[in-house]
Amino acid sequence: MQNALQQLRKIPGMLFDESLAKHTTFQVGGPASFFLSSNDVTTISQAVRLARAAELPVASLGGGSNVLVADAGFPGLIIHLDSTRCDVREDGTIDADAGTVLSRVVRTAIGKNFTGIEFAVGIPGSFGGALAGNAGTGGHGIAEYATSVTYLDAQGEVRTCAKADLDVSYRYTRFKYTETDIILSGTLQLTTGSPTEIQARVKEVVERRGWQPKGAWCAGCAFKNPANNHAGKLIDQAGLKGKKIGGAMVSPEHANFIVNTGTATAEDIVILISYVKQQVRDQLGVQLEEEVRYLGFAPSN
Numbered sequence: 001m002q003n004a005l006q007q008l009r010k011i012p013g014m015l016f017d018e019s020l021a022k023h024t025t026f027q028v029g030g031p032a033s034f035f036l037s038s039n040d041v042t043t044i045s046q047a048v049r050l051a052r053a054a055e056l057p058v059a060s061l062g063g064g065s066n067v068l069v070a071d072a073g074f075p076g077l078i079i080h081l082d083s084t085r086c087d088v089r090e091d092g093t094i095d096a097d098a099g100t101v102l103s104r105v106v107r108t109a110i111g112k113n114f115t116g117i118e119f120a121v122g123i124p125g126s127f128g129g130a131l132a133g134n135a136g137t138g139g140h141g142i143a144e145y146a147t148s149v150t151y152l153d154a155q156g157e158v159r160t161c162a163k164a165d166l167d168v169s170y171r172y173t174r175f176k177y178t179e180t181d182i183i184l185s186g187t188l189q190l191t192t193g194s195p196t197e198i199q200a201r202v203k204e205v206v207e208r209r210g211w212q213p214k215g216a217w218c219a220g221c222a223f224k225n226p227a228n229n230h231a232g233k234l235i236d237q238a239g240l241k242g243k244k245i246g247g248a249m250v251s252p253e254h255a256n257f258i259v260n261t262g263t264a265t266a267e268d269i270v271i272l273i274s275y276v277k278q279q280v281r282d283q284l285g286v287q288l289e290e291e292v293r294y295l296g297f298a299p300s301n
């Protein structure tokens with residue numbers, strides 16, 4: 001174990017006590033004991049094996065746009081894929097590395113007149129993170145279009161998960177909460193569409209996002225939409241727009257956004273999330289569920 005720790009420290013590019021606040025769009029969270037940003041699968045695999053041998057937890061962090069990191073940080077190894085391949089074929093297949101920004105995958109598809117993922121225009125973050133959390137808008141999610149996902153398993157072996165095993169549902173795939181499997185790349189299957197219709201859909205998606213807070217430190221929508229309802233509408237109805245706890249605030253613009261006003265701690269955000277859930281449950285009888293992923297918190301969170 002001691003030997004594994006020593007070898008882990010020697011992995012090229014390894015960072016120690018790296019602040020995770022600067023790697024998340026909430027801009028909060030403590031340090032990761034080990035942080036490796038790499039596009040080399042062999043190096044990443046070796047780091048994962050060594051961390052396991054040293055009995056350290058391992059997790060991946062993509063664009064950091066849908067995650068809340070604990071103030072205490074992460075007492076293990078964080079893997080950040082910085083590979084950016086995005087290959088598109090004439091049959092509408094897009095094969096991209098997990099580290100590629102989602103917006104590039106979406107722009108590439110649209111540029112080739114492939115249709116399906118226009119709903120994802122404007123969603124921040126990495127392709128890998130978007131696949132893991134089935135990022136989307138309304139009823140659609142990016143993982144619906146995935147035909148396969150390649151990942152590193154807990155032992156550092158490269159594996160492929162076929163669509164049938166992705167376990168896709170609303171803002172969820174089997175990779176969303178796992179801290180053992182790390183997505184390396186994914187393949188989407190799209191179809192050819194009419195350029196005019198694609199552009200019309202893009203325009204509509206951009207307009208629908210118009211009133212969301214811009215440039216705010218947040219993680220997109222904090223809560224999933226309950227069946228046949230909207231979390232933002234419910235939080236608004238409960239009178240919580242502008243509600244502040246410490247430096248965390250329910251956005252006065254769109255109530256499903258919890259923003260860091262500049263001084264928030266992860267604890268402020270957790271308390272505000274819990275307060276919002278309690279108020280919506282007590283006032284309106286609806287149980288909200290977080291869309292954001294927690295990292296570095298005790299399992300009870």
Ligand code: EPU
Nearest residue numbers: 137138208209220221223224225230232233236253254255
């Ligand atoms: N509403 C309010 N007050 C608010 C916010 C919303 O009354 O403060 C009402 C609106 O008037 C509207 C309804 O709630 O009648 C829905 O609002 P919106 O069109 O903004 O859609 P949403 O369901 O809140 C979803 C996605 C967003 C996505 C938008 C636009 C979820 C959880 N949210 O929001 O995705 O950008 O549609 O397409 O699915 C995200 O997932 O991170 C995200 C931001």
